[in-house]
Amino acid sequence: MLHTSLYESHLKLGAKMISFGDWEMPRDYGKGVAAEVKACRSSIGIFDVSHMGEFRVEGDEALDFIQHLITNDAARLKPGQAQYSLVLNETGGVIDDVILYCLGINNYLFVVNAGCLDKDWAWFSEQARAFHIRLTDESPDTALIAVQGPEAITKVQSLCEASLAGLQRFEIRYSKVAGESCHILRTGYTGEDGVEIKCHKDHAPAIWNALVVLGAAPCGLAARDVLRLEAAYPLYGHELTMNETPVGLGLGWAIKTSKPDFIGRNDIIKRAQDGIREQLVGLTMTAQNAIPREGQIIFPAALEDPIGRVTSGTLSPTLGKGIALARIGAGFAEIGTSLIVDIRGRKAEAIVTKLPFYRGLDH
Numbered sequence: 001m002l003h004t005s006l007y008e009s010h011l012k013l014g015a016k017m018i019s020f021g022d023w024e025m026p027r028d029y030g031k032g033v034a035a036e037v038k039a040c041r042s043s044i045g046i047f048d049v050s051h052m053g054e055f056r057v058e059g060d061e062a063l064d065f066i067q068h069l070i071t072n073d074a075a076r077l078k079p080g081q082a083q084y085s086l087v088l089n090e091t092g093g094v095i096d097d098v099i100l101y102c103l104g105i106n107n108y109l110f111v112v113n114a115g116c117l118d119k120d121w122a123w124f125s126e127q128a129r130a131f132h133i134r135l136t137d138e139s140p141d142t143a144l145i146a147v148q149g150p151e152a153i154t155k156v157q158s159l160c161e162a163s164l165a166g167l168q169r170f171e172i173r174y175s176k177v178a179g180e181s182c183h184i185l186r187t188g189y190t191g192e193d194g195v196e197i198k199c200h201k202d203h204a205p206a207i208w209n210a211l212v213v214l215g216a217a218p219c220g221l222a223a224r225d226v227l228r229l230e231a232a233y234p235l236y237g238h239e240l241t242m243n244e245t246p247v248g249l250g251l252g253w254a255i256k257t258s259k260p261d262f263i264g265r266n267d268i269i270k271r272a273q274d275g276i277r278e279q280l281v282g283l284t285m286t287a288q289n290a291i292p293r294e295g296q297i298i299f300p301a302a303l304e305d306p307i308g309r310v311t312s313g314t315l316s317p318t319l320g321k322g323i324a325l326a327r328i329g330a331g332f333a334e335i336g337t338s339l340i341v342d343i344r345g346r347k348a349e350a351i352v353t354k355l356p357f358y359r360g361l362d363h
Helices: 007-012 033-042 062-069 114-128 152-159 201-213 221-230 265-274
Strands: 016-020 023-028 045-048 053-058 081-088 094-104 107-112 134-137 142-148 172-177 180-185 194-200 278-285 297-300 308-316 321-329 338-343 346-353
Touching: 007 201, 023 221, 033 045, 033 221, 045 201, 045 221, 053 062, 053 114, 062 107, 062 114, 094 114, 094 180, 107 114, 114 134, 142 152, 142 201, 152 194, 152 201, 180 201, 194 201, 221 308, 221 321, 278 308, 278 338, 321 346
Parallel strands: none
Antiparallel strands: 016 023, 045 142, 053 107, 053 134, 081 094, 094 107, 142 194, 172 180, 180 194, 278 321, 278 346, 297 308, 297 338, 308 321, 338 346
């Protein structure tokens, strides 16, 4: 199993470690997932996301390569800015969803999902052959710490050499944190305000430990998944897959078909013209003890033929209810529609709910 440079720090904090792909990562730290979710929602939580991948793109044709590769419009980025995007295959399936950072002229950084790293590297490398660029996998030497919650900016600022004043969502600032050189990225995956601190892997323990001393609650993968679902953020392998189109998922803002060309563009345009057949919706369970899970089948209230499936589901500690993201037929996607989720043979009522389930400071 692979370990991040914070592995020993996790063990000292009593983390329950689990297998996550090729990595051994903290599930939780012994106080329960609900406690970690509450800490992030009410004060500050920290997450080791060093298993994510980082690819650097440099060279005179860096922007041309990126514009061909992703759905969003990277030409809009100025140095110090970032954007969310999708990477598609030729048939419009999602290879990965990524964050792209513009670090300078002809100098870009992709952060990719850990489970997609090898697949992404192969795809990026194949596409790069047609461009004069330098593509570097910086993942082995990079650590990433997410600091999220209402107190995140204040706590990081107390350790930070540079001022974070004026740092907006999806902007980047270079500084030393706890004496270590870092890029501070105003991004996150929890629905709360906060930053992600990118540094060399050898510097991560000092930054992590300094945050713990300040009272930041270490949070594991389980809490992170609950938080992102409450905020209605898609997760690759669940809402986004290689075999399904992103059309109908509410991500049109990240798909710029006005660009003259990107991989998968023609398929996206055709599917949109043909009409949206499936939509991603939020479901809130009406019964307190009904907890939806991935893969469970959804029916109309009249219990006729199935109309979709749950892509992600959990019990929300913040809302005190079962919630889910689901792909369903577009004709059943109106807010307030009553549906049925088959939870291990039990027919449980769910209501189509406006997203996000929880609206934090980052919305």
